[in-house]
Amino acid sequence: MTKKKIIIDPVSRVEGHGRVTIHLNDKDELDDAKLHIVEFRGFEKFVQGRPYWEAPVLVQRLCGICPVSHHLCAAKAIDQVVGVNDETITPSAAKLRRLMHYGQVLQSHALHYFYLAAPDLLLGMNSEVETRNIIGLAQMNQDLAKKGILLRKFGQEIIRATAGKKIHGISAVPGGVHKSLSTDEIDSFKRGGDIPSINEVISWCTEVLDHYKTYHRKNQSEILSFDQLESNYLSLIGKNGELELYHGNLRCISATGKKVLDDMNYLKYLDVYQEDVKEWSYMKFPFLKHLGRENGWVRVGPLARLNTCEYIDSPLAQKELEDFRSHNGRFPHGTLLYHWARLIEILHCAEKIQLLLDDPDVTKDDLMAKGNRESEGIGFLEAPRGTLIHHYKVAPDDQITKCNLIVSTTHNNIAMNKSVTQRAHHIWSKHKERGEEFLNEIEVAIRAYDPCLSCATHAIGQMPLKIEIRNNENDLIRTIER
Amino acid sequence: MSSPKKIPITVDGKKYDVPKNINLVEALSSQGIRVPTLCWYKGMDDCLGTCRVCTVNVNGRPSAACTLNTTEEMKIEFDTSELNDLRKSIIELLFVEGNHYCPSCEKSGDCLLQAEAQALEMTHSRFPYEFNHYEIDYSGEMIILERNRCVHCKRCTELFTNDDGEKVFSFIGKGKDTQVVINKETEKSLSKHKAQEAMDLCPVGAILVKGEGFKTPYGERKFEKEPLWIKK
Numbered sequence: 001m002t003k004k005k006i007i008i009d010p011v012s013r014v015e016g017h018g019r020v021t022i023h024l025n026d027k028d029e030l031d032d033a034k035l036h037i038v039e040f041r042g043f044e045k046f047v048q049g050r051p052y053w054e055a056p057v058l059v060q061r062l063c064g065i066c067p068v069s070h071h072l073c074a075a076k077a078i079d080q081v082v083g084v085n086d087e088t089i090t091p092s093a094a095k096l097r098r099l100m101h102y103g104q105v106l107q108s109h110a111l112h113y114f115y116l117a118a119p120d121l122l123l124g125m126n127s128e129v130e131t132r133n134i135i136g137l138a139q140m141n142q143d144l145a146k147k148g149i150l151l152r153k154f155g156q157e158i159i160r161a162t163a164g165k166k167i168h169g170i171s172a173v174p175g176g177v178h179k180s181l182s183t184d185e186i187d188s189f190k191r192g193g194d195i196p197s198i199n200e201v202i203s204w205c206t207e208v209l210d211h212y213k214t215y216h217r218k219n220q221s222e223i224l225s226f227d228q229l230e231s232n233y234l235s236l237i238g239k240n241g242e243l244e245l246y247h248g249n250l251r252c253i254s255a256t257g258k259k260v261l262d263d264m265n266y267l268k269y270l271d272v273y274q275e276d277v278k279e280w281s282y283m284k285f286p287f288l289k290h291l292g293r294e295n296g297w298v299r300v301g302p303l304a305r306l307n308t309c310e311y312i313d314s315p316l317a318q319k320e321l322e323d324f325r326s327h328n329g330r331f332p333h334g335t336l337l338y339h340w341a342r343l344i345e346i347l348h349c350a351e352k353i354q355l356l357l358d359d360p361d362v363t364k365d366d367l368m369a370k371g372n373r374e375s376e377g378i379g380f381l382e383a384p385r386g387t388l389i390h391h392y393k394v395a396p397d398d399q400i401t402k403c404n405l406i407v408s409t410t411h412n413n414i415a416m417n418k419s420v421t422q423r424a425h426h427i428w429s430k431h432k433e434r435g436e437e438f439l440n441e442i443e444v445a446i447r448a449y450d451p452c453l454s455c456a457t458h459a460i461g462q463m464p465l466k467i468e469i470r471n472n473e474n475d476l477i478r479t480i481e482r
Numbered sequence: 483m484s485s486p487k488k489i490p491i492t493v494d495g496k497k498y499d500v501p502k503n504i505n506l507v508e509a510l511s512s513q514g515i516r517v518p519t520l521c522w523y524k525g526m527d528d529c530l531g532t533c534r535v536c537t538v539n540v541n542g543r544p545s546a547a548c549t550l551n552t553t554e555e556m557k558i559e560f561d562t563s564e565l566n567d568l569r570k571s572i573i574e575l576l577f578v579e580g581n582h583y584c585p586s587c588e589k590s591g592d593c594l595l596q597a598e599a600q601a602l603e604m605t606h607s608r609f610p611y612e613f614n615h616y617e618i619d620y621s622g623e624m625i626i627l628e629r630n631r632c633v634h635c636k637r638c639t640e641l642f643t644n645d646d647g648e649k650v651f652s653f654i655g656k657g658k659d660t661q662v663v664i665n666k667e668t669e670k671s672l673s674k675h676k677a678q679e680a681m682d683l684c685p686v687g688a689i690l691v692k693g694e695g696f697k698t699p700y701g702e703r704k705f706e707k708e709p710l711w712i713k714k
Contacts, residue, residue: 164700
């Protein structure tokens with residue numbers, strides 16, 4: 001019996017490096033598909049032995065797209081080590097961190113939608129690979145591409161103002177932040193110039209949503225039939241059930257909306273969480289203990305957040321949520337709906353940024369709180385891609401002795417593998433050549449999750465993509481390259 | 483008090499009148515010529531002469547400028563491609579011998595080694611990294627000794643004392659095994675202010691004050707406000 005394997009390596013237009021293998025049986029029928037994460041980073045190990053106050057600056061280096069998420073999540077965890085929590089941190093520090101976070105989610109979502117996902121959606125999954133990118137998007141709709149680029153730039157400038165740099169800022173320190181905003185900085189976001197004003201940003205976000213919804217209406221059947229995956233959904237949640245990106249309790253619902261975790265304090269996450277490992281991937285497979293390995297996997301990120309929340313506490317985004325639910329139902333499962341959900345979150349972030357820019361607390365100097373030293377800290381945050389967990393143990397002499405990081409994409413690991421398998425089965429007979437179109441449709445399923453496979457920086461342009469067909473002796477039978 | 487006698491010296495073929503018998507680095511600095519240094523700093527009584535980054539040619543012979551005082555008719559070569567490369571290579575050697583991860587170092591922006599490397603336009607090291615193992619000493623009450631970053635300049639061992647005038651740091655070992663250690667008895671009495679003084683004295687991030695870090699925003703750190711470069 002000869003078994004064959006198709007390998008997509010690397011998966012393109014995602015952050016980091018991954019590989020898909022599609023395993024065939026002796027009749028050349030699809031047997032199984034897997035998403036492998038082929039990089040080993042080792043941050044959990046080499047942060048050990050470092051002084052605890054270094055963690056927020058050190059661990060953010062595991063990502064060039066969402067370093068702010070790691071910076072803030074680590075800072076939240078280390079806050080506890082210095083005896084500070086969400087109740088005792090100063091209002092100015094809490095608001096400046098939130099502002100930084102909203103800027104981060106806005107820029108990351110804009111990057112993903114306009115640079116990585118929109119070329120598939122708006123130019124077509126099977127359009128020419130040479131133009132299926134942001135440049136092709138700009139050629140098709142210059143105004144849309146320009147707004148996408150400037151939306152991202154606005155988010156980056158918010159990060160620069162609050163964190164000190166667009167990438168890898170250092171302002172969140174144990175117990176608070178080390179800088180506030182100047183009135184000049186605030187005015188620049190209200191006035192606009194090289195970047196759009198906050199009013200323009202909000203207006204553009206609604207325009208982009210309208211544009212997406214027009215596309216969605218035209219292509220609804222393809223979008224919804226692309227990949228339906230019934231799953232649990234996990235996210236932080238606000239006190240009153242509102243969408244919450246920075247701090248809240250942990251809620252998990254089933255595919256039908258039943259609460260699986262009922263707004264629990266995330267400090268108890270080890271009571272409900274377990275991680276599985278597989279020999280074929282460096283990424284772990286977390287699951288909820290009480291549901292078991294088979295049923296305890298969850299999806300996180302924009303779609304999960306819209307499913308778990310009861311409402312959004314910013315008016316325009318709430319209106320969009322109502323529209324989203326009227327089209328798709330209360331608990332939709334379509335994987336491509338991640339994109340729509342992501343655009344609603346961009347609008348929400350813009351509205352929140354507007355409120356914070358009008359808040360006098362972000363200009364005040366009451367930036368640091370103090371408390372009694374503790375030996376452990378746990379931080380949770382809704383990063384752009386989903387729930388992010390940082391957990392540190394610190395010895396009395398100040399060195400970190402243990403670190404556990406469960407990054408957003410890890411939660412989606414099983415879901416992405418299931419989506420890849422489902423999609424491969426779905427299109428197996430459609431693309432008999434197993435060429436570019438076949439490859440891309442598999443990648444589109446992964447891309448919807450906006451995975452940050454290594455939490456690494458992403459380069460614009462076409463990445464090399466190669467399919468190798470091998471027999472069970474690992475002999476190369478055929479290679480298809482872009 | 484009369485002003486010190488001026489004497490003529492030549493630097494890169496150009497004549498200067500400088501005070502007699504003063505430290506050569508200081509003399510050159512007074513003429514607008516910034517000599518890179520790690521161990522020497524303005525105002526110190528005796529030079530340490532450990533880092534050799536200030537190497538110049540005096541009357542045709544390579545010498546550490548901080549170890550010399552001005553004498554009449556000194557002929558100094560300073561800004562030559564060979565000497566600039568020599569100084570850069572010394573900096574590179576320090577980078578490969580230690581483990582310097584600037585992105586997560588709290589001294590970044592305030593670090594003299596980093597600033598001199600930038601001034602010398604170091605983009606990489608020509609020497610292979612050694613990835614040596616160094617123990618971080620957390621045993622102090624006020625101070626952490628991050629030996630991965632130590633450049634053995636002797637500033638802390640020679641120049642720093644606690645409020646009672648007692649030394650806090652010393653060297654143990656020889657050659658490659660030389661390392662700085664903390665005297666736990668004398669370190670115990672350090673005030674936070676004195677601990678910060680020790681951290682500021684260290685040209686790199688080897689001495690850290692416990693419980694604090696990253697206090698200064700980007701753009702306001704020492705060498706971001708006053709970047710170094712070799713004045714041509």
